[in-house]
Amino acid sequence: MKPLAEIVQEFFETAIAEPITNTEIIPLSGGDRRYFRFYTAAKSYIGCYNENIKENETFFYYTHHFKAIDVPLPEILAIDTERKIYILEDLGKESLLNNLEAKGFTTEVFDLYKKSLRELARMQILGAKDLNFDVALTAKEFGKQAIMSDLLYFKYYFVDTLKIPYDKQQLLEDFDALATYLTKTEYKMFMFRDFQSRNIIVKDGKVGFIDYQGGMRGALQYDVASLLWQAKADLSEEWKNELLEYYITVINELLPAPVQKEVFVSQYNGYVVIRMLQVLGAYGFRGLFERKAHFLSSIPLALRNLKWFLANRKVGLIVPTLDDILAQITNTEIIKRFEPQKADENTPLVVKVKSFSYKKSGIPKDESGNGGGFAFDCRGILNPGRFEPYKKITGREKEVIDFLEQQTKMPDFMNNVYNIIDISVEDYIARGFDSLAINFGCTGGQHRSVFAAEQTARHLRNKYKVKVELEHVEQGIREVKY
Structure with a gap:
């Protein structure tokens, strides 16, 4: 192959x-x-x-x-x-999000957001002229049916998963009312659909866009809501307000007549809600159903973002059942449910993560006296060692990492590993236990097991701040990560 x-x-x-x-x-x-x-x-x-x-x-x-x-x-x-x-x-390697994370809320980054919004407005308004929306991938227009689809996605994959009590018929009526209200906007042009800071590339002070193939006809406000309310970016209220004002100024220059600002902002707030609920639906599907750790860890951020919005913004529409559900899911206790219990300086737990070879050294013995722990067999994953470019390097090298992440089922394997070990780590932190062994084996202890051990150590440090002792038995490498 x-x-x-x-x-x-x-x-x-x-x-x-x-x-x-x-x-x-x-x-x-x-x-x-x-x-x-x-x-x-x-x-x-x-x-x-x-x-x-x-x-x-x-x-x-x-x-x-x-x-x-x-x-x-x-x-x-x-x-x-x-x-x-x-x-x-190649537009470049650094995204707008990378710039925000590296430089913070500086004037330089603020100007990059303004450049992004100006180019977005041109793409939306000027680009809509003579555009054949028949080529759109999912639907020609982000209309009532598409909005209802996003809302139902949120209902099935997030709300129902949490077993939140509600009147199902009344919720559907609220969804219908919200979708109807938002489709009445007169500003339907090109909608990027996934206009986030990670899809904006920055190079030499200029911005460029990627991943726009999901675009369709839709409201101008949706893309602005996607960018300014991205949970991971966590823009300040001041930035959100100033950037929205700037965007309205730009579109007023491009449209035949200025927008009615009060109506535009009210519908913008509605699209903020739609975008947030669509994101929670995606996190619910990827996290709660597929059990992917990255999406699970993103849920608290998204809920806190939604909670702030509900306390500080109004959509201008009466949807009592939906309002009640949103109040329930942004309750502090619900948010805490998704936040892992993290270790502190007094936590005695040390997680010992090892890679090994089944042919050479075998499953490492637990010297703590507890016995047990985990031993995961990585041999069901395609072996990079079968290919000449990877034979002399290990699972710590970028080339092998890329191969395993891109051309094997290792990502699925690791997500399932995280789901299993997280249960024990959280329990051990809460109960004050001091040792847990997690071992990964493959044929030679060089590629798959090394990769899995490295990724697990990183996962545990990032998610739980727990002490980790990492050892690659066949390479004679031992690192203590405190």
Whole structure:
């Protein structure tokens, strides 16, 4: 089986007349698309592989259409005959979110948000002219049916999972009222759909957009709500207000007549709610159903974001059952339910994480006297050691990490590991236990088990702040992470 990176690289070499000096696998962020960064002596390029040809065609069409009005999108440089592989201009590595996390709430970052909103407005309003919305992936328009779909997603995958009591018929009527109210906006143009700071690339003080293939016809307010109320960005109230005012100023320059500000802001607040509930539905599905740790850990952030909004903003619509549900899910006790119990300086627990080889040393003995713990067999995961580029390196090396994350079922394996070990870690912290053993084995103790041990140690430190002793038995490496 030829590695996917090699397949895309071969197409690059036939399409771009520049020798590759290095290849980097870009971590997955969503969907089934696989991205690679190819370096040449002159610059870097992005290679993409996607089996979903319809999605590719939408991306190609949108890119061509919006670049005609100078929206900052990547140039498409080559497309293979099957329309599954394509090469893009590399806009850069750093996102707006990266800039915010690295530099904080500075004037420089604030100006980047303003540039993003100005380019968004141009894309939404100028780009809507002569745009064929028939190519949209899911629906031509984010209308009542699409809004109801997002609300029901929230209901089934979040509210019902928490077993919140409510009148089902009355909730559906509230959903219908909210969806009807929001579809009456007169400002339906192009809607990016996932306009978040991670989809805005920053390079040399300029912004560029990626992941816009999910766009459709919809309200201007939705994308602004997505950007300004992104829970992870946690923008201040002052920034949110000033940036919204700036955006309204920009669209008033582009629209035939200025918007009615009071109505526009009221509907904007409604779209903030819709976006927040859609995100909670996604977190519920990925976290509560698929048990993916990253999404579970994001739920408290999203709930606190929603709680602040409910206390400080008004939609201007009477939806009593929905209001009651939102009050219940933003209750402090509910939020705490999703926040892991973290260790402090007095917590005695030390988690001993080891990688080993089943053929060489076997399952490590627990020297604490407790016995037990966990031993996970990683041999069901495709072995990087079968491929020449990875034979002499370990699961600590980027090349092996990328292979395991992108071309094997290791991410699913690790999510299930986290679900199991988290139960014991939380219980041991609460009960004052001092030792827990977690072992990962594979054939040679070099690739899969090393990767799994490294990722588990990082997971435990990030989520619980617990003390970790990490050991790779076959490499003779031992690290203490306090």
